[in-house]
Amino acid sequence: MPTYNGHCHCGQTEWTVKLDDPSHILCHCDACKMLSGGECTLNTLTGKDDIKITKGKLGTYDYQGDSGNPVHCYYCPNCTSHVYHHQTVMGDKIVIRTALLDGGKEFKVAAEIFGKDRLGWQPEIAKTFPGPPQ
Numbered sequence: 001m002p003t004y005n006g007h008c009h010c011g012q013t014e015w016t017v018k019l020d021d022p023s024h025i026l027c028h029c030d031a032c033k034m035l036s037g038g039e040c041t042l043n044t045l046t047g048k049d050d051i052k053i054t055k056g057k058l059g060t061y062d063y064q065g066d067s068g069n070p071v072h073c074y075y076c077p078n079c080t081s082h083v084y085h086h087q088t089v090m091g092d093k094i095v096i097r098t099a100l101l102d103g104g105k106e107f108k109v110a111a112e113i114f115g116k117d118r119l120g121w122q123p124e125i126a127k128t129f130p131g132p133p134q
């Protein structure tokens with residue numbers, strides 16, 4: 001699996017992550033809008049053990065996901081860049097923010113999720129699921 005380097009906006013935290021399928025999944029859900037301040041977030045899935053924090057220490061923020069299960073978010077405590085999150089309902093998989101990875105600008109969009117919450121002016125780019133991935 002190829003390994004990618006990531007760093008937050010201020011540079012206080014860095015990490016490496018192994019990705020099976022280096023591509024973006026756009027998430028249009030309302031939680032992503034509020035957490036990012038943008039129309040959607042760019043993500044992919046990988047294993048819990050495939051991320052290594054190589055510099056600094058991440059802060060955590062927890063909320064209750066649509067499934068009713070906790071979601072643990074990990075971010076830089078200085079600049080608030082959101083590095084990854086773990087939806088406990090997904091077991092040993094985590095959701096990585098692909099826009100923060102070196103080379104992430106070259107990734108293609110593989111799919112879109114929570115298309116029901118897409119803003120009206122945002123065109124469909126890839127296969128879209130109305131809610132979570134099926």
Ligand SMILES: [Zn+2]
Binds near residue numbers: 013
């Ligand atoms: Zn930072």
Ligand SMILES: [Zn+2]
Binds near residue numbers: 028033
């Ligand atoms: Zn989302």
